[in-house]
Amino acid sequence: MTRTYGALRAVDDVSLTLHRGECLGLVGESGCGKSTLTRALLGLEPVQAGAITLMGKPAGTAMTRADRARISVVFQDPYGSFDPRWTVRRLVQEPFHLTGRPPDADARAAQALEQVGLSAADLSKYPHEFSGGQRQRIAIARALITQPEVVVLDEAVSALDVRVRAQVLGLLADLQDRLGLAYLFITHDLTVVRAVADRILIMRAGRIVEQGPTAQIFDAPQDPYTRTLLAAAPTIPADWRTAR
Amino acid sequence: MRIGAVLTAIFALAALTSVVWVPHDTDVLDISQRNLGPSVLHLFGTDHFGRDMLSMLMAGARTSIAVALVAVGIGVGLGVPLGLLAAAHSGGWLDEVIMRGNDLIFAFPSLVIAILITAVFGPSALNAILAIGIFNIPVFARVARGGALPLWTLDYVMAARVAGKGRILISAQHILPNIANLLIVQATIQFSLGILAEAALSYIGLGAQPPTPSWGRMLADAQTMIYTEPQLALLPGLAIVFLVLGLNLLGDGLRDALDPRLRRVRA
Numbered sequence: 001m002t003r004t005y006g007a008l009r010a011v012d013d014v015s016l017t018l019h020r021g022e023c024l025g026l027v028g029e030s031g032c033g034k035s036t037l038t039r040a041l042l043g044l045e046p047v048q049a050g051a052i053t054l055m056g057k058p059a060g061t062a063m064t065r066a067d068r069a070r071i072s073v074v075f076q077d078p079y080g081s082f083d084p085r086w087t088v089r090r091l092v093q094e095p096f097h098l099t100g101r102p103p104d105a106d107a108r109a110a111q112a113l114e115q116v117g118l119s120a121a122d123l124s125k126y127p128h129e130f131s132g133g134q135r136q137r138i139a140i141a142r143a144l145i146t147q148p149e150v151v152v153l154d155e156a157v158s159a160l161d162v163r164v165r166a167q168v169l170g171l172l173a174d175l176q177d178r179l180g181l182a183y184l185f186i187t188h189d190l191t192v193v194r195a196v197a198d199r200i201l202i203m204r205a206g207r208i209v210e211q212g213p214t215a216q217i218f219d220a221p222q223d224p225y226t227r228t229l230l231a232a233a234p235t236i237p238a239d240w241r242t243a244r
Numbered sequence: 245m246r247i248g249a250v251l252t253a254i255f256a257l258a259a260l261t262s263v264v265w266v267p268h269d270t271d272v273l274d275i276s277q278r279n280l281g282p283s284v285l286h287l288f289g290t291d292h293f294g295r296d297m298l299s300m301l302m303a304g305a306r307t308s309i310a311v312a313l314v315a316v317g318i319g320v321g322l323g324v325p326l327g328l329l330a331a332a333h334s335g336g337w338l339d340e341v342i343m344r345g346n347d348l349i350f351a352f353p354s355l356v357i358a359i360l361i362t363a364v365f366g367p368s369a370l371n372a373i374l375a376i377g378i379f380n381i382p383v384f385a386r387v388a389r390g391g392a393l394p395l396w397t398l399d400y401v402m403a404a405r406v407a408g409k410g411r412i413l414i415s416a417q418h419i420l421p422n423i424a425n426l427l428i429v430q431a432t433i434q435f436s437l438g439i440l441a442e443a444a445l446s447y448i449g450l451g452a453q454p455p456t457p458s459w460g461r462m463l464a465d466a467q468t469m470i471y472t473e474p475q476l477a478l479l480p481g482l483a484i485v486f487l488v489l490g491l492n493l494l495g496d497g498l499r500d501a502l503d504p505r506l507r508r509v510r511a
Contacts, residue, residue, distance in 0.1 A: 042406050065408050073406050075399040083400045085421050098408040142403070 014208055015050075016201060018150065023176060023183040025193030025214070027229065028203035034186050037203075038154050041184070042073055054150070069098040072143035076155035078135035082127035088113070088138055089123040095146045112141040116171060133164035137171065144175070152184045157192060169196055190229050194218060202226050245497020251490025255483070259306040268296035270303050270457050279473050291462070291476055292469060301483050303457040307369065308487070311452070312438030314373045316431050319380020324427060326381070327388025328419060332411035334393060343389070346382035354379040355444060362450035369452040376441045380434050387430045391423035425502035432495030436488045443484050459484050 014037060018024050028034050039045040041052060043063045052060035054067055063071075072095065075081045082091050092109045093101070102108065110120035116137040127135060136156060143151050153172070157165040173196050176183060185193050193200060193214070200217045202210040202225065210223040221227045267287070274294035282289050288297035330342040358375035365371045395401060395418070404414045445451040446460030454461070459480040466476035 044402070044405055068406070068408055073403070075402065077399050081399040081403060083418050083422065094404060094409075095407045 013050075014203070014206070016208070016211075018182050018184055020149065020182055021176070021180045022199070023185055023193075023197045025197030025200040026184060026186045026203060027188065027190050027193060027200060029188050029229075032203045033206040034188075034203060035154070038073070038152055038186060041152060042071065043068060065098045069095065069146040070148050071150040071152065072146065072148040073152040073154060074136065074139045074143050074156040076158050078132040078139070078159055081139050082135065084127055086126075087123065088125050088127070091127070092123075092138065092142045092145055095142060099146055108145060109141075112145045113138070115144060115175065116141045131164075133160055133168060136160060136168050140168075140171070140175070144179070147179075148181070150182045150184065152186065154186050155188070156185075158187060158189060165192070172196060190218075202229070245494060245501065248490045248493025248495070248497055251486055252494050255305050255487045255490065256309065258302045259309045262299075262302035262306045266296075266299035266302050268299045270295055270299050271455050279469075279476075288479055289475060292465065292473070297476070297479055300457045300462060301459070301479060304459040304462060304480060305483065305487070307446075307452045307456055307458045308439050308442050308484075311369055311373050311376065311442040312435050315376035315380055315438045315441075316434050318373070318377030319384045319434055320427065320431060323381040323384025323386075324388045324420070327385035327390075328392055328415040329412075330385065331389045331392030331396060331419070332415050334396065339389075342385065346385050349379065349382045355441060358441060358445060359448070359450060362445060367445075367450040367453060369456065372442055372445045372451045375445070376438050380438070383434060384427065384430060387426055388423060391426045392419045395419050395422055425498075429495050429499040429502065432491055432498060436491035436495070439484065439488055439491070 040047050043061045046061050197214050210226045277294035280290040286296050330339040333339045361375040362371045443460035446458040447464045452458045462480035
């Protein structure tokens, strides 16, 4: 797939496959084309060359409403992700716009909140009543409400402090096990995907420079850029990961 | 803000009351009772035709407020949707067309064009409303677009797009409620400008026509007697000043109260 902005080629001949139930890490620094790729995958922007397919059907901007409900997203900013004037009930149910509002919408919203470790009582609260970590849980609940198969995590834990980040990562891994979700985990931070990703792609200046199973990337990085990223990464104490 | 709210409320109440009741009928002239000083019967005295000044001021408040209110309504009703539409298609041809159209209207001196409109189509309250209202449209379009543009970059708008919502639905559900405070403040300011414009138009005889009482015309009628009966000019003048002052104070207060950044500074 390719996407250019004027003379700049933001995403250049990138090809990736996300398998069912897999967690694929996409790592690259700011401006490498991750966001453009995300918007294309979500069908918000067209691609100039190449194709996106979802379960064998054409995807991207060609997705039907029902197809769009099968792919969802969690954004980075726990503050900008929610309309401050909407209640959590309304926010979490917003993706129902794609599917039509089911009769048990409220029950499903409550269930989605409980899935992410919040309670049904939080439905009538407003986003400002929650901490950053709790907001990301609400964002995950919103992403899960239409029971998608693919969730794009666009820097979903990057704005969280290290301890909360570990908790949300634990929740994501847990949800993946239970619901059989496929994650496209987009981040600039290699250490974040180490614990959750099955495979990792390293992206730089719109191109994939290296890809392989997580262990291989960490133990035997081939590309000099990957080695730079690894050398720059801090480490998370092991006992923080399990904390809830 | 409290002073502004009280001043505005007094005039609004006077205008509302005048719809059903005024102390004396403003259509009845009684030359024998002209230019009386304040008394129990005529609280603010009478004018050169013997009409009760309090009744005239109350009915004048109704004229001014009605004209300004409808003019602001035209501005909000047309300007806000245009501004939202421009912001939703930011950078596109629709944005260009709407905003250049705005610039075009801004390029004309508003009061002169208002005079032209009322002079061409005949002086009346309705034409005054239209003339003032047209110049409110670009003001609200700009405020709406300016408030909406930064919101379009936020993730919650992206989330709404991922949820399959179109630009118009997002504008209505997410953008408009979040710029409502900007619009309320602007509406208060435009309202006070509308009062002034209406007074100016009726002062030169292009606003509401006799016998409908109007502050601007009361001023115009009184100016030949400014040395002998100064209260006839002073009272409608003060009414205009206090209502506009009240609205401006209210607008400033609302802006401070509705702007979360200023609220934090005060707390």
